[in-house]
Amino acid sequence: MIEFDRVTIASGSFRLTDITFVVPGGAYAALVGRTGVGKTTLVEALCGLRAVESGTIRIDGRDVTRLPPAARGVGYVPQDVALFEHLRVCDNIGFALALRGATRAENRARVSELAELMHIEALLDRRVGGLSGGERQRVALARALAGRPSVLALDEPLSALDEATREQMCDALLDAHRVSGATVLHITHSLSEAERLAGRVFRLTADGFRNGP
Amino acid sequence: MSRSIPSGVNDRAFAVAIGGVGGVLIVLIVAMLIASAMAVRPSDISRALASPEVRYALRLSFLTSCLSTLAALWVAIPLGYLLARYTFPMRGLVDALVDVPIVLPPLVVGVSLLALFRVTIVGQAVERIVPVSFEIPAIVIAQFVVGAAFATRTMRIAFEQLSPRQEAVAMTLGCSRAQAFWRVALPGVRRGVVTAGCLAWARAIGEFGPVLIFAGATRMRTEVAPTTIYLEYQAGNISGALAVAAILLLIALVVIAAARMFGASGGRAERGAP
Numbered sequence: 345m346i347e348f349d350r351v352t353i354a355s356g357s358f359r360l361t362d363i364t365f366v367v368p369g370g371a372y373a374a375l376v377g378r379t380g381v382g383k384t385t386l387v388e389a390l391c392g393l394r395a396v397e398s399g400t401i402r403i404d405g406r407d408v409t410r411l412p413p414a415a416r417g418v419g420y421v422p423q424d425v426a427l428f429e430h431l432r433v434c435d436n437i438g439f440a441l442a443l444r445g446a447t448r449a450e451n452r453a454r455v456s457e458l459a460e461l462m463h464i465e466a467l468l469d470r471r472v473g474g475l476s477g478g479e480r481q482r483v484a485l486a487r488a489l490a491g492r493p494s495v496l497a498l499d500e501p502l503s504a505l506d507e508a509t510r511e512q513m514c515d516a517l518l519d520a521h522r523v524s525g526a527t528v529l530h531i532t533h534s535l536s537e538a539e540r541l542a543g544r545v546f547r548l549t550a551d552g553f554r555n556g557p
Numbered sequence: 558m559s560r561s562i563p564s565g566v567n568d569r570a571f572a573v574a575i576g577g578v579g580g581v582l583i584v585l586i587v588a589m590l591i592a593s594a595m596a597v598r599p600s601d602i603s604r605a606l607a608s609p610e611v612r613y614a615l616r617l618s619f620l621t622s623c624l625s626t627l628a629a630l631w632v633a634i635p636l637g638y639l640l641a642r643y644t645f646p647m648r649g650l651v652d653a654l655v656d657v658p659i660v661l662p663p664l665v666v667g668v669s670l671l672a673l674f675r676v677t678i679v680g681q682a683v684e685r686i687v688p689v690s691f692e693i694p695a696i697v698i699a700q701f702v703v704g705a706a707f708a709t710r711t712m713r714i715a716f717e718q719l720s721p722r723q724e725a726v727a728m729t730l731g732c733s734r735a736q737a738f739w740r741v742a743l744p745g746v747r748r749g750v751v752t753a754g755c756l757a758w759a760r761a762i763g764e765f766g767p768v769l770i771f772a773g774a775t776r777m778r779t780e781v782a783p784t785t786i787y788l789e790y791q792a793g794n795i796s797g798a799l800a801v802a803a804i805l806l807l808i809a810l811v812v813i814a815a816a817r818m819f820g821a822s823g824g825r826a827e828r829g830a831p
Contacts, residue, residue: 393725413728420729426722430744440730443740491730 345369346390346495346527351399353382353389360385362399363553365546369404369494372521372528374538377548383531384423386548387497390529391420404494416495419488419526423500425480427472433483434459434468440491458486461523462516478509482516489524496526502537514541590806597796597803605800610776611785615804618782621693622761625700629708629757630750637712637753638742642721658706667770670699674771695772696781700764704757711756715749716742752820759812763805 346367353360360382367373377383388394390401392413401409408416428436435442437458438451446454459465462482467475472483481501488496501517502510518541521528532538538545547554605611639645640652658666674680674690689695723745724737732740743750765783772779774788782805789798 388725391725391729393728412733413725414731414733416729418729420726422722422726424720424722426720426726428723428727428741428745430747439727439740443731443736487726487730 345402345404346373346529347400347402347405348386348390349400349402351389351401352397353385353394354397355385355394358382358385360548361552365553365555367527367529367544369527370525371544372518372530372542373544373546374530374532374542375546375548376532376535376538378533381548381550383533383548384499387420387499387529387531390416390495390497391418392416393420417491417493418495418497419491419493421481421484421488421496421498421501423503425484427475427480427483427487429472431472432468433464433470433472433475436472436483437468437486437490439487444491454490455486458489461489461519462486476509477505478513481505481513485516485520489520489526492524493526496520496524496528498528498530500531500533502532502534510537517541593799593803593806597799601796601800602803605797605804608797610780611797611801613777614780614782614785614801617693617696617780618762621696621700621781622758625697625704625761626708626754626758628697628701629705629761630754632705633708633712633753633757634743634750636709637714638716638738640709640713641716655706655709658703659710663703663764663766664770666702667699667767670695670702670767670771690771691773691775691779693772693779696768696779699767699771700761703764703767704760707760708753708757711753712746712749715746715753718749719745748820752816755812755816755820759809762808 346365348363348365351360351363353363363386375383375386385394389396392408392411392415396409399409400407403416403418413420428439431439434452434455438446438455441451441454455468456465459468462485464479464482464486467479467483472480475483485498485501498517502513505513514537517528517530520526528542530538530542535545636655640648640655661669671690674684674695680689683689687694689698719742723741724732724734727737727741728734762781763783764781765787768779768781769784769787774780774784776788780788782801785801786798786805789795789801
């Protein structure tokens, strides 16, 4: 479950004020809004990458407002996917597990499981430099899921894809949600994309936050 | 009346014009290289290499350049990262100060270093423990000051070209900020580190002005390769000076080739989305 309780985030002259919403545990929610209204700022606050001025953020009932990103259990896929260019696909996916001291066998088993889920088994030994946009998104999603996060934060994951790839990626996102059981917050500027994927839609405008499209 | 769309002929004329103007520099560089190659005979180089003074100067140049490059990278990597990623009071001033050794006349860098170690209390205290000025450490410090400035500039650009979101993602995956630096940011700019190292080393091996003032030009003691060129020239041994110059030229070409093969080429790194 994700809870924002009267959260205010300030970044220079830009402010998001009194944001309150709840995404029930295991739900797939979409946050829709035009470019520049602060969607990425909000998701960065959820991940712990941006300080909150006031209010409380809870994940599964736990106050995470002041916790560092590493302690929040949020799998994050940013808009530019930000794959680790110096690592192979399998090392990107297994990054969180390697950090936690997983054995090589445990790491390999989890990486294979996620590669199968994302249909990228053939890419595991490749460097990420030559991957297509859709392949990069799948690797980023697998990497975010590897540590079994309770929340998945997706920032415009489909915006840079062509129509056919976008449709395939929608299926991949739904598979990821179904298998992981994570609570998903999906940021998008497309209402149709939100309605296609999410059971709950929020809207962020220059005037504020509101429940429903 | 409709205006005509610029034709391909105009585009070609423009390309030829900028190529012609910019080509002046390229022609000059190539002409210098050819002139140097023609002015030096292989026998001059072997005669220079047979001289104990020249061999000492080349060995000392190589050793001090390697030491000063390691020191330059040791400082340039964290400072470049700091300038690329953090906002802090007087950041603009710190950024400008990095350029000081680059824009100062080389002799002024040497005089300033000499003043630091000979005039100030701290410098004098250091000199009592480890003699610096007019000794070998002075060569390393003089090379370090200029090389580190170039290396810091290079590292800052390299870190700026790496998407900060890579470190952000690493932190959500379990890294502290320091771990994100070691595991993601630094490996992500490894080509930039090679370029910065090559630049600092190339600057160091050719450093003359600050070395002359701060370390002196004592044969078989503080004589580095550029000093040899100066001393041979002063002694009227033009062919000897040209031979050492040719050796430095060859070294420079090897360093450029290494930087091109293993270093960063601009804009290759992934940039963050706005």
